[in-house]
Amino acid sequence: MPPVTALERDFPAAVLSRIGEHESWRKEIHRPATSTHKWWAKRLGSIFRGILTAAVTEDEAAALQAYRSATRLRGLTVFDPFAGSGTTVVEAAKLGARVVSWDINPVATLVQRQAVQRWDISELERAYKLVEERCRAEIDRVHRTESGETVLYYFWVAVAACPVCHADTRLFSTHVFSQNAYPKRVPAARIVCPVCLDVMLGRYDFDELTCRNGHRVTRSGAVTRSTMTCPDRHTSKVLDALAGEAPRSEMYAKLVLGFNGKKRYEPITEFDRSLYAECSGLLQQQESELVLPLGELDHGENTRQAIRWGFTKWRQFFNDRQLYSLGLLASAIRDLSVGAAEREALAALFSGTLEFNNMFCSFKGEGTGAVRHMFSHHVLKPERTPLEAHPWGTPASSGSFSTLFQSRLLRAQVYKLAPTDQLLKAEGVVRTAGLSLPTEATVADVWPAAGLTPGTMYLRTGDSSRTDLPDESIDLIVTDPPYMDNVHYSELADFFHAWLRELVP
DNA sequence: GCAGCTTCGACTAAAGGGTT
């Protein structure tokens, strides 16, 4: 390595900025290996590839030349002590380096392992089929209409009693519960009556209408920001009304996938309510056999809001049907007897689906991603109108176990065997194959006695302020360290860990 | 093979409340 490198004096910032901007639009498409599961502040692969190659060259031209060279880091050992989802790990491996990767958070190292661990694809598919046989029929059964059609989403609303008159108040901020992302272009919208929960078709900008039971429905609901107005017009703070208890919720509508393949909105029926009640009973009966989330929220910057709302246990983030369905799914994965790597891949996939299947999610609308998942703002913000999705899912679902198996695991597998990279050409940024080595490796969780060999990675969950790395064993340290105390990922990652502790020992 | 629609996560603006 040169004494003064391109990283210090001639970094190809202009080119990498163009490439990085392109990659940033859909990170998961360009870097599937590190996208099998949620992690926060994922860094751009192309930028880290640029950093790695600039660190071993003298000037911009040489750095850009190295950026195109699959084996430029061969013979070097790269260490990331705060590795997160593993961007450094993957980029270094793609350039032929030996890799050491630490992170204190077990969810982070789970994500890293999926990015490099070798999967036997037929074993992975066999494991997926076994899980499907064990739990799919039952999950499907509890997400359907009386006529047997699939329910993609159930819409829920939180309810609080007015502190003055104790009247129950449904905490809608608007009675439009579904509209297009571009409502001026597609003005049709779905409206709910806050009195009888009738579901109507209208316009996104309607002023007032009358439901089929004769109730007057206005566009705005009982809640504005943090203030609620009860049916008798008393105003109070929502948090005062909740008085430290997590809100009760009520189902008010569903999105059905009809036998004809078309989606339609419908009100909740007695059948829906009794099906849900049945799930509560089944959950109670099978409590001891099912994998369920354990533990309480730690007090911290990112959990404060949820705790103020009365959410103190991770289990409260899910309703009974979610606990039952996800519990069945997780138990099926726990009980698999298949290869360890393939089983862990499904555990990671399962954990990833949790982000879209809990009562902190909401409906984003039509014409855009349907589910606004719980971490879209890096905090745990309680939802007043949560969305309950079908966890197994259908091809028309977003964020379900079956769709993410395709879009996350299988896509990651393809990428790990033949990674692609972005190059800046005259016509723009172009995705290009053949510039990288496969990322697959055998994972060790202690420093190998014989030293690291190509094809082996040392990947460890632990505090990197003290390591067992021998002197002179590392050539490059490339990392994105914790940024002051700004975002407390561990507090958020506990949401996944509450389930994973029983799945990934 | 192509046009138009859907999907994804991230970015950004705006509203409104709280604080100094």
Place this chain on the structure above:
DNA sequence: AACCCTTTAGTCGAAGCTGC
């Protein structure tokens, strides 16, 4: 009054998908 912070939701570009 000025400023800051929280909350809400509207918008975006690219890639994948669907139907012709």
